[in-house]
Structures are given as structure tokens and as C-alpha cells.
Amino acid sequence: DGGITQSPKYLFRKEGQNVTLSCEQNLNHDAMYWYRQDPGQGLRLIYYSQIVNDFQKGDIAEGYSVSREKKESFPLTVTSAQKNPTAFYLCASSKTLTGELFFGEGSRLTVL
Amino acid sequence: AQSVAQPEDQVNVAEGNPLTVKCTYSVSGNPYLFWYVQYPNRGLQFLLKYITGDNLVKGSYGFEAEFNKSQTSFHLKKPSALVSDSALYFCAVRDGGATNKLIFGTGTLLAVQP
Numbered sequence: 001d002g003g004i005t006q007s008p009k010y011l012f013r014k015e016g017q018n019v020t021l022s023c024e025q026n027l028n029h030d031a032m033y034w035y036r037q038d039p040g041q042g043l044r045l046i047y048y049s050q051i052v053n054d055f056q057k058g059d060i061a062e063g064y065s066v067s068r069e070k071k072e073s074f075p076l077t078v079t080s081a082q083k084n085p086t087a088f089y090l091c092a093s094s095k096t097l098t099g100e101l102f103f104g105e106g107s108r109l110t111v112l
Numbered sequence: 113a114q115s116v117a118q119p120e121d122q123v124n125v126a127e128g129n130p131l132t133v134k135c136t137y138s139v140s141g142n143p144y145l146f147w148y149v150q151y152p153n154r155g156l157q158f159l160l161k162y163i164t165g166d167n168l169v170k171g172s173y174g175f176e177a178e179f180n181k182s183q184t185s186f187h188l189k190k191p192s193a194l195v196s197d198s199a200l201y202f203c204a205v206r207d208g209g210a211t212n213k214l215i216f217g218t219g220t221l222l223a224v225q226p
Contacts, residue, residue: 004155006155033214035216040121040218041218042202042216042217042218042219043156043202043216044216045213045214045215048213058213088153090155090156092155092156100146100158100161101146101148101156101158101214102158103148103155103156103157104155105154105155106153106154106155108153
């Protein structure tokens with residue numbers, strides 16, 4: 001079945017360590033997105049990519065990095081520069097500019 | 113700048129009663145509006161969208177939403193609530209003319225009592 005796969009679902013890391021969250025889609029969508037979800041704050045856009053080898057910062061990009069070397073993959077690295085990385089991270093994709101987003105099941109990162 | 117507001121953190125309704133989850137938006141161009149639902153520790157699922165056309169949009173699981181341009185609102189409705197509808201609901205808006213970003217509201221927790 002087509003969809004978006006995020007891994008790992010749960011991740012624990014120590015402060016100061018970089019962490020990479022995987023996001024893979026087999027929907028043949030051009031656009032991909034990373035959102036961060038915190039209780040009471042909704043979803044905030046970290047990075048998005050409209051096409052391979054191109055991506056733009058969202059509203060809270062500081063402390064994060066991404067790459068888009070393949071259409072199917074959009075990994076997110078949470079660096080040690082991110083001051084409060086503990087959160088639920090959601091990856092999404094869309095086929096068109098006006099189309100709905102399809103979401104993965106999320107990755108919950110806890111920094112100890 | 114585009115924005116979306118969900119004024120209620122939580123909505124409580126009895127099973128079988130109609131439900132409404134409110135959403136208002138602000139964009140500079142024509143709005144593209146969406147509703148999503150999220151169950152605990154899961155990703156978001158798409159319910160419905162308004163791009164253009166009829167102001168009443170029908171979506172998944174018996175939900176519908178009414179686009180009101182004069183009130184800049186896009187409230188989610190369902191004629192008869194089910195306990196299984198209990199979840200977190202998000203409204204989102206994309207400014208069709210200015211940006212490709214989809215901006216989400218803070219979410220409304222719907223609790224349906226049996």
C-alpha cells in the first residue's frame with residue numbers, strides 16, 4: 001500500500017547528540033514537509049521541500065537540518081543546537097500545491 | 113500573514129447529538145482550508161478540504177464543513193456524534209496566492225460521552 005513511513009517511532013537520546021529521523025514515501029509526491037507537534041501549540045513547520053535537491057526553512061528551522069537527495073526520502077536531523085528537541089515529529093507529503101497532506105505516524109523524540 | 117484560530121481547546125458532546133468544532137482564518141488571497149483528525153500517538157488523517165465551489169463540503173466519516181467568506185470561518189460539523197469521533201481535530205489554511213505553506217491551528221479536543 002502507498003503511504004509515508006517514519007522511523008523510528010520512539011527515540012531516546014542524550015543531550016548534545018545529533019539525531020536523524022527517517023521519512024520515506026511511495027506516493028510519488030513532489031512535496032514533503034516536517035512538522036513539530038507540542039501539546040497546546042498545534043503543528044509548527046520546520047522545513048519543506050517542493051522538489052528534489054531543494055528545500056526551504058519553515059517557521060522553526062533553527063537547530064534542524066534536512067536533505068532531499070531522492071524524491072522518496074526527506075530525512076530530518078535534530079542537531080545539538082536545538083534547545084528543546086523533545087517533541088513529536090510528523091512528516092507529510094502532498095502531490096499538488098492545493099492538495100491535502102498525507103502524514104506519517106510520527107516519531108517521538110525524548111532527550112534525556 | 114496567514115493564520116488560523118481554533119477558539120475552543122475542548123468540545124464536549126453527548127453521543128447522538130450534533131457537534132461543531134470552530135475554525136476561523138486569515139489570509140491575504142483565496143483560502144485553501146483543510147480539516148484533519150488525530151488519534152493519540154498517531155499521525156494526522158485528512159477529513160475534508162475547501163478549495164473553491166460549494167460552501168458546504170462533505171468529507172470522511174460523515175463530517176462536513178461550511179465555508180463562510182464573510183465571517184472567515186470554516187466550522188466542522190457532524191449531525192450525530194459517535195464515541196469513536198473522540199479525537200484531536202486540526203483546522204489548517206494555505207494562502208493560495210502567496211505561499212505553499214500549510215498553517216495549522218492549535219487543535220480542538222473533541223470528547224463524545226456515551
